[in-house]
Amino acid sequence: MPSRRDYDVPAAALAAAMGVLVILVSAPFTVQAYLEVTDTGKDFTVAWSQGKAMTKDAALTSTSAPVTAQVMLMDKLPAMAMLTLKGCNDSAGSGAATGQSAASITVKLTRTVAGKSTPIGNPATFTCANKPSALPMETMKAPDLGTVKGKDEADARAAVDAKTMAGMQDVTYTVEVSATRAASTVPSLPGVNAPTLSVSVELSATAWGFTATLPAEASK
Amino acid sequence: MSSIQRGFARLGFQKNIDRLLEEAHSKAGLAKTLAAKDLIVLGVAGIIGAGIFVLIGQGIAKAGVGVIPAFVVAAAICAVAGFAYAELAAAIPASGSAYAYIYTAMGELPGWMVAWALILEYAVGAIAVAIGWRNNLLALINQFKDSDPTTDLFSNPDKPWLYWFTHSPLESVTTASGTVLHGILNVPSILIVLFCTLLLIRGTKESAKFTFVLVIIKVAILILAIIGGFLAFNASNFSDPLPHYAKPDGSQYDATGFFGAVQAVFAAAAIMFFAYIGFDSVSTTAEETREPKKDLPRGILGSLAITTILYVLAAFALSSAAHWTTFVGDSVAATNARGEPFGYVFEQNGFLQFNGFGFGALLVRIGALIGTTSVLLVLILGGVRVFFNMSRDGLLPGWMSTVSSRGSPAKTTLLYGGFTMAFAGLLTLGAAVDLVNIGTLFAFFMVILAVWIFRVRRPDIERPFTMALWAIKGRDGRPLVPFLSILGMLGVVALVFSLDKFTLLASVTWAGLGLLVYAFYGVRNSKEAHHRHVAASEEEADPFTNGRPAGTTRDE
Numbered sequence: 001m002p003s004r005r006d007y008d009v010p011a012a013a014l015a016a017a018m019g020v021l022v023i024l025v026s027a028p029f030t031v032q033a034y035l036e037v038t039d040t041g042k043d044f045t046v047a048w049s050q051g052k053a054m055t056k057d058a059a060l061t062s063t064s065a066p067v068t069a070q071v072m073l074m075d076k077l078p079a080m081a082m083l084t085l086k087g088c089n090d091s092a093g094s095g096a097a098t099g100q101s102a103a104s105i106t107v108k109l110t111r112t113v114a115g116k117s118t119p120i121g122n123p124a125t126f127t128c129a130n131k132p133s134a135l136p137m138e139t140m141k142a143p144d145l146g147t148v149k150g151k152d153e154a155d156a157r158a159a160v161d162a163k164t165m166a167g168m169q170d171v172t173y174t175v176e177v178s179a180t181r182a183a184s185t186v187p188s189l190p191g192v193n194a195p196t197l198s199v200s201v202e203l204s205a206t207a208w209g210f211t212a213t214l215p216a217e218a219s220k
Numbered sequence: 221m222s223s224i225q226r227g228f229a230r231l232g233f234q235k236n237i238d239r240l241l242e243e244a245h246s247k248a249g250l251a252k253t254l255a256a257k258d259l260i261v262l263g264v265a266g267i268i269g270a271g272i273f274v275l276i277g278q279g280i281a282k283a284g285v286g287v288i289p290a291f292v293v294a295a296a297i298c299a300v301a302g303f304a305y306a307e308l309a310a311a312i313p314a315s316g317s318a319y320a321y322i323y324t325a326m327g328e329l330p331g332w333m334v335a336w337a338l339i340l341e342y343a344v345g346a347i348a349v350a351i352g353w354r355n356n357l358l359a360l361i362n363q364f365k366d367s368d369p370t371t372d373l374f375s376n377p378d379k380p381w382l383y384w385f386t387h388s389p390l391e392s393v394t395t396a397s398g399t400v401l402h403g404i405l406n407v408p409s410i411l412i413v414l415f416c417t418l419l420l421i422r423g424t425k426e427s428a429k430f431t432f433v434l435v436i437i438k439v440a441i442l443i444l445a446i447i448g449g450f451l452a453f454n455a456s457n458f459s460d461p462l463p464h465y466a467k468p469d470g471s472q473y474d475a476t477g478f479f480g481a482v483q484a485v486f487a488a489a490a491i492m493f494f495a496y497i498g499f500d501s502v503s504t505t506a507e508e509t510r511e512p513k514k515d516l517p518r519g520i521l522g523s524l525a526i527t528t529i530l531y532v533l534a535a536f537a538l539s540s541a542a543h544w545t546t547f548v549g550d551s552v553a554a555t556n557a558r559g560e561p562f563g564y565v566f567e568q569n570g571f572l573q574f575n576g577f578g579f580g581a582l583l584v585r586i587g588a589l590i591g592t593t594s595v596l597l598v599l600i601l602g603g604v605r606v607f608f609n610m611s612r613d614g615l616l617p618g619w620m621s622t623v624s625s626r627g628s629p630a631k632t633t634l635l636y637g638g639f640t641m642a643f644a645g646l647l648t649l650g651a652a653v654d655l656v657n658i659g660t661l662f663a664f665f666m667v668i669l670a671v672w673i674f675r676v677r678r679p680d681i682e683r684p685f686t687m688a689l690w691a692i693k694g695r696d697g698r699p700l701v702p703f704l705s706i707l708g709m710l711g712v713v714a715l716v717f718s719l720d721k722f723t724l725l726a727s728v729t730w731a732g733l734g735l736l737v738y739a740f741y742g743v744r745n746s747k748e749a750h751h752r753h754v755a756a757s758e759e760e761a762d763p764f765t766n767g768r769p770a771g772t773t774r775d776e
Contacts (some may be wrong), residue, residue, distance in 0.1 A: 002226065004753040010227030012743040015329065019735030026728040033722035045555055051397040146555025157394060174629075209396025211375055215355075215559060 002142040003100070025176030041149040044156035045210040048142035050079045051209035057086065058177045060199040063103055066178030069203050073171045076207030077143060077164060081120065081173040083109060083135035092181070100195045101182040101207035102127040107201055112172040112200040124149040128199070142208045143167060175203040231435025235613070235748050237681060240312060240324060246576035251627030252508055253425040256515040256522070258432075259502050263523020264488035265431045266598035268438055268500025270352060270588035271331045272531060273445070275495050276538055277547050277561030283488035285461035286481060288535045295528040297489075297715065298496045300708030301664040303687035306517035309503040310685040311674070316609030317504040317602070318663040318670075323613070325674035328667070328749075332742055334666050335610050336734030337727070341659025342603030343639065347655050349599060350409040350644035351388075353592040356771040357408050358386060360585045363578070375401060390648045409644035416597045417637025420604065423626045424508050427597055434594040441587030442530055445562040448580055457543045465548055482682035484684045490718035495531060497660050499524050500667075503600045504605040513684040541565045555627045560584065600640065604633045614747035615738070654723040657731070658716065662727070665712045 071081070092100035108123040121136035134191035145162045150156025160177075177199055221229070254262075281289040308321035316323075319338060346421075358374050365373045374382050377399035387393075387403025394400050419427045460476040462484060475484030494594025502519040506512045509519075542565050546557045557564040566572060568578030573580065608629045611620030624630035671687060676698045691699035699705075716724070 002221075004749060006223070007226050007230040008743050008749065010223040011230035012739045014231065015735050015739035015743060019732045022732030023729055025733060026725055030722065030725040032723045033720075037720060037722045043560065048552070049396045058264045112753060128240075142552070144551045144553070146552035147550040153392065153394065157370060182491040209398065211393050211396065213297070213393060 018101065027188055038151050041151045041155065043147050044150050044153070045215050046146055046148055046210050046212050048208050048210050050206040053204040053206045055202055055204040056097075056175075058175050058201045058203065060105070060177045060179060060195060060197065060201075063179045063181045066176050068174055068176045069201075070174045071203050071205040073169070073173075073205055073207050075168050075170060077167050078124060078138075078140050078169060078171050079142070079206045079208045080137070080138040081109065081111070081141045081203070081205040083107060083124075083175055084204065085131060085135060085200075086202050087198060087200040088131060089198045090128040090195065091197075099122055102136070103179040103181045103195070103197050105177065105179045105199055107135055108176045109138070110174045110176070111138065113169055117174075124173055128197075138173075140208075142210075148212065150212065153212055159212075160210055160212060171205075173203060173205045175201055176200050225427055230743070230749065231329040233746070233752065234327050234677075235324040235331070236751065237312060237321070237324050237678070239751065240320070251423065251425070252510050253423075253627075254428060254505055254509045254515070255511075256518040258425075258428045259505065259509065259515055259519025260522040260526070261435050262428060262505065262598060262601075263434045263499045263502045263519050264439065264526055265435045265594035266501040266602075267496055267523060267527045268435075268442065268530070269349065269495075269498070269591040269595035270356060270589075271495045271566060272442065272534065273562060273584055273588050273591070274559065275491055276535060277537070277558040278562075279488040279491050280539055280542075280544050280560060280561070281463065281547040282491065282755060283481075283484040284463045285458060285500075285539045286475065286485040287488050287492070288532060288541055290492050291528070291531045291535050292486045293489040294493040294496055295524070295531070297493065297708060298499065298524060298664075298710040299521075300687075300704060300711070301668055302499060304664075304705075304708070305500055305503050306520045306685050307671050307683060307687045308667060308674070309506055309516035309520065310513045311681050311683045312506075316506075316606060317500060318667045319606055320506075321503075321674075322666050322670045323748075325670035325677065328615075328742075328746060329738065330666065332610075332615060332738045333731060333734060334663050335606050335615075336731065336737075337593060337659040338606050339603065340727070340730055341645075341656050341663070342599050342606065343636075344649065344652060344659075345656040346413070346596060346599040346603060346636075346640045347643045347647070348649050348656060349592050349596045350413050350633055351406065351648065353412050353589065354386060354406055354408040355433045356585060356589045356592055356642075360582070360589055362584065363582055368397045377401065388417065388644075388646050388648055390646075397736050410641045412593065412596060413600070413637055413641045413644055416458050416593070416600055417633055419597065420601055420633050420637075421624070421626075421628055421630045423628050424505065424601070427601065431594050431597055432592050434597075438587050438590045438594065439530070441536065441583050441590070445580075445584060445587070446530070446533045446537045448562065448566050448569075448571040449534065449541045451571055452541035452565055453537075454540065457540055461539075461544070463544045463548060465545075468550070486714065487718070490715050492531070493715055494657055496524070496527065497657070498598060499527075500660070501602040501665065501696060504602045517685040518558050538562065541569070574665060588652045600633070600636060604629055604636050607636065612747075614745040614750070615742040635668065654719055654725065655726060658719060658723050658727040661712050661716050661719075665709055665716075668705050668708045668712070672702050675702075 054071045056069035056071050058067045060067045090103050092102055104125060104127060106123050106125045109120040110117045111120055120138045124132045124135045126132045145163055147158060148156050148159040150159050179197060179199065276287065279290055283290050312321050312324050319331050319335035322334045362373050374386055375393045375395045376382060377395050377397060380401050383401040384404040385407045389403055391403040392400060419430055448591045462476045462481055464476050467473055474480050475688065499520055502523065503516060506516055509515050538561055546554065546772055548554055560581065562584045563578065563581035567578055571580045607616060608621050610616040611618060620632045621629065622631055689699050689702035690702060690704040691702035694700045
């Protein structure tokens, strides 16, 4: 009667031989196929969001001359340029006691591309006592690209850059703040100082940035 | 008999079914706590994951309205496998699923190879689902962040720790402002695997109760998603129902015309098939089932039927709510529609939108999170049961089949959970993720084949449930050409070839590794071989009896 060993030894040898053969034959092709898979690339999901805002302040302290501030976006996809009225103080605001008029403040936003300037919206004109609810602003849509193929994140990013290159610009946004004040209706009185004005406007501009990620791994 | 013949005979040693039945009733086994209802719940829990909320968009991009028959085609292939599982589960009521059935019907080496494939399926599946769970969680949390578009909560250079501790060291992202962030540890994935592992160590019944709650919630959310889709019903979406468009490389995709439509439906079915994977995990719990012969077929086929109805309704609702063109292309809108089809349709139609907040998308995300939690539970449970059964058969070390005082294989669960935690926390799967699918497809193929072979080899075994084979039978009534089995196997093969080349080749290499482990450990330690030699030495007979009851001969 054959012993267990008489069965196990040839069975183990057969299984081991088959295992070695299968690995020797398949492993090189597996590695090659893996390289092909990673070379062909996978679908990366592109998510657009606005990058960190670049800001500059324009501080106006008199009605004599306008002040400007500029923000430049170099080789970017502009997303938004907006103005924020950070402060507005006019000592002649009430006017009645001194007869001094409130300063009329004007804020303009312009975009300059390749030397050509274009005004954005209508200039906002207001007084410190009657601050505007909105200042001129520009918003631009993100590129309509949600999927790219890539071997890895860097490759996917390069693919996105290539597809959106046409929209990339060197843009300069300029805010100009100026003020005028109507002449006083009464002669200036001794001991009454000239009215003071302080207006601060922040210009911020953002560009579109993106992340390229592989979608969720689980198909279940 | 030459030594080579003895070697092949040894590789084909079948598990003695009488001993298997005896083991299933032995006191040392797992606690018998599960009824048919629990098994249906486990099946639905394993089947409905996050996939249905995503894959359906990809299916519509392939087949348009043809996604509806695609679900039926995928369900039909799964049903053949489901019937086969049900027949074998009822006839061979021991846990171990496909492994135990194929060991019994076809022999030790085929059984080992299926178990080896299932180990990869369950392990890769658990890691992938744990990582997917993290992605769903981050998407859910991101929906609550403030409306400032300049901040993405988990890729924010001002709070890099949020990225560090939610991503593995192999993951990195270049943020919108150009900063590169690298992950350190995927903590969310580790925590969810830890939670599932501890729940399973507490006992199968406890985890089944928890799973029941999850299933109710995710089915409710799926039904809500279906209702949302039907509310956006637009009959015009059924005009020009099949996709046809120019690809970026200049070639044409055309699903119109009979052959184009059939091809598109099968291409979509290959995608939709993976939304059904999981029903087979029910049969891994046979030993914990009170009446396995009745309850296992009910559990397998019941869960498959429930999910097929839900999936077909979901496909109908979504393809009637949005035209296929919505899902095609590389635009932001098309990508969103494919990535989150229900959420996208809800957003477009204002379903469950209040004050600009998308409650519809939120519900779908909660559904996906719950779906992945229950799938993770089922995957860890299934993987542990395969290890448990292989160990009990001597093919893996014995400590893996020890049972805790609560009736669960605590040590193996801890090992399996720890392995999953380590990999999910530190790695990504990349191209290896499709190995989940090849393991399942191999098991399906072998189970369908095993039914046929087992009918031929052991027609005497009591079968409380039998699948129709549509077979040409021999004079002795044994099936010679079972058309349904052959159709089912061809369907599985067609799906196998829809997978990429790397997945196919990597699974072959994995099989080679399995053969080596079997050769150097399994062969020597197999308890089946031991039992046969003991029985043979008592009767002074050859141990090569092909799994027939002790005392019978090969030619009986």
